[in-house]
Amino acid sequence: MSDVTAYFAADDSDPTGFWSVPDALAPRFSVQQSLARRVRRVWLDTDDWLLHKAGVVLEQNDSADNGLRLVLQHADGREHMQPLNVITWPARIDALAAGHVRSQIENIVGIRALLPVTAIESQHRDLQVLNADLKTVVRIAIELAPGVQGRRLPDQLSVSAVRGYQDQADRVIARLGTVKGISPVEVSLYEQALSAAGRAFCDDDPEPVRLTGSMPANNAVIAVLNGFLSTVQRTLEGVLGDIDPEFLHDFRVAVRRSRSTLKLAGDVLESGPAEQLGRDLKWLGDLTSPTRDLDVYILGLPDMAAGLQSAKPADLDPFRRYLLAQRRTEFRRLVRALRSARFRHALEHWRALGVLAEPSDPGHVVGAGKLAAQRLTQAHRRVTRRGRSIGPDSAPEALHDLRKRCKELRYLLEIFRPLHDPATHRAALRDLKGLQEVLGEFQDAEVQSQAVREFAATMISTRSAPAATVLAMGELAAQLSAHQRHARTEFAASFAAFDSADSRTRFRELASGSPA
Template structure:
């Protein structure tokens, strides 16, 4: 893309008048102008916003039946297609076919498009002309307003024409010198969302900045409150089944909470720790069937892509079964999440996080009470990380070609424990060490996850096959399911072969030094252990 600049025209009564005067002053031409009703869409976590692009359904005010779906970034149209009047994109599969929209499908993945803003804009296109009336820059002007008539800030966007960068630089200097123009990274959709007080996008990742001087008790509660906010943010979307990622993120927050509670031995009172570990285990358990059903559906396109067209077509009854199962599991999950038990857990948890209720009493004198609560959080977290890392390295080094699948499944749990510690408490440690420590761990988790998931899916498909056979499915369907199970076996075998190289990268000297720096331990013991086990 060529160089792109956007300015907001703000602080004046009539931006159109200001823009017209400036256009005459610097030599801007207007080639065409038209009014459009524009409906902007983004994912719940704002993936297009983060990409600095926008997706809109654009209707001509003069010709209402002329409707287009337009994906824009940096003032350029990345993809555009005519759509039916009233069209709204749903999931990635609802986008028009073609390589341009394929890139958008890759960006949004499994997330649903939601309407985020509606405006009416007078859009004009033109150019900046030199003395010979050659176009040196493309110029787009947007005069937008909300449906209720409130005006939004006008925007003017400039893109240099190749070979005329110097002329464009002169235009930009004039714009920066103008009192009404301010450089801006915000789009019309951003201004519209701000004007109507729209809720912020869901956070994509856990983002914590912990005080390394604070006590363990203080830091543990900060982390647990942040995870509580993540659960709260994803709760409604999970109940309403907006898309599968709400449940995924809800479950991740639950699992992280359980892990932080597990690592809270000596930091949290035993009564609170045990009570809430049981509560969040139940919460995790009730979400598992729906998540499993979601995973089957999410993996279905990959599964049929690996089969012949005839087999893929024969699996239609399986797809219907998966859809039915997901709806049934989701209905039960919604009931459980609206239950008295879940509400009571939520109320007790909020009480605990606010520092109230019976969970705060440290005077019970129980064995193993919160003796480490007042220690520096960084020291306590470092000890937990050192133990988790040592266990993962120790157990991983015992795995070879003859190891049972359960050994890899158990190792995956060890890796999760370490990953959650680094994600939740990582900001207590140097960022450069954390980066070295996390990257190979993620890679190792990917291959362990593939090994586990393909085995679980293969067992589930075998059960579904027996059910469909009982219900009278055709021979082609049963044979196709056998082919799908075989493909899962191929994927699992590939993951098994890749494990050794992934673990070797994780168990490298560089990564070992990063963990030693994080935990404040030496590497002598680890080196001796490596020599003994290899």
């Protein structure tokens, strides 16, 4: 194991600087050099940069002598490798064979696919720096003529201390600092390759929507809708390519939040285009629901199978196959629709609405702060009124309705987040999330339990469910009903926490304190 401790680049004016490295390190150190070999590296990360955010770097490394390998480097320099079969990126974690790299990244990436971020080809040479006992104490990697997308970078040199020999590495780095023709650089080859490809870490994370309390309310709503539109456009390719389920999830969330924005604050926009967009968004929501619902069942099935008491998890295999087949059908339908003229028109409507409007009467413009205060107060009142009316004998529909009102309040909180004091906002969000979790578990368990029953009925009628599978599905439905009952018993306490005096004060502060 070794820690990367310094990077150097050859000066353009003197590309022979690396040749004098062995002489510069003598006589304290001797150097063993490998033959140069062609290496192609492809750096990998998820669409939302989960590996980078976790402080690790993942690389596919291909060379004639070592073959195809996955190399994982931790922030502390520890490096792990595993052989890799030929693979096409993007790929999900289960496409990788079991190994030390996979075992260390699977909890980080979860269901997200690994995508190629940037690639580089170079002539690679390893130098082992040996001490007087001929023990390797430092490793030097030289990349000659590295090229990214036809663009050539300066030759690179990186110094890694073998674990326990940092002091020797510091000496080597100090000596390299005196070598003519090479200069220290601050960034790794990965960062340089990213930059050469015109990219940067987290460059495709969504831009935060910038709101101020004094901006016209219609422009604030338009800015929010534009933010959601950019998410829809950014995730579209991932949805169509079925890269991983999170693309569709993010797509749907943006659509749902846009719809709620229109419902809760769309009255400040021109009515015709806003109504048209509302119809488009409803269509998009309905269109994406079946595939997303099936994703949820498929992703949740292993956990549910693990909770079976009587049946064996393998009894659910026909159910899983059925869900996958259903998903293939629904996904084809979804792709057709997302490639249709209707979808193109919906995006056009959205973009047309997204052009910031000039206030028609600047003297009577409603500010975003005032709008946020008014709508938050209304939404909070709706939640508290409905919640207080729910008793032990209330029908499930009352809780479902409360869940919808909570979602509206949540969307408003998130939309107008830039206008709020961060600490109060976080606390209010926490209050609401606790209630939403209970309501979500209550409704999801009911919907899923019902869906499992319907799936079972269809599978029986099509003779695709053996008796063991039907029994296991019955147990699943019972498990879900038990979850629902449990959530129902927790409702009163979670609503009481949300409706506490402290929480109400926080929401009042948010409504009154939207800064200009």
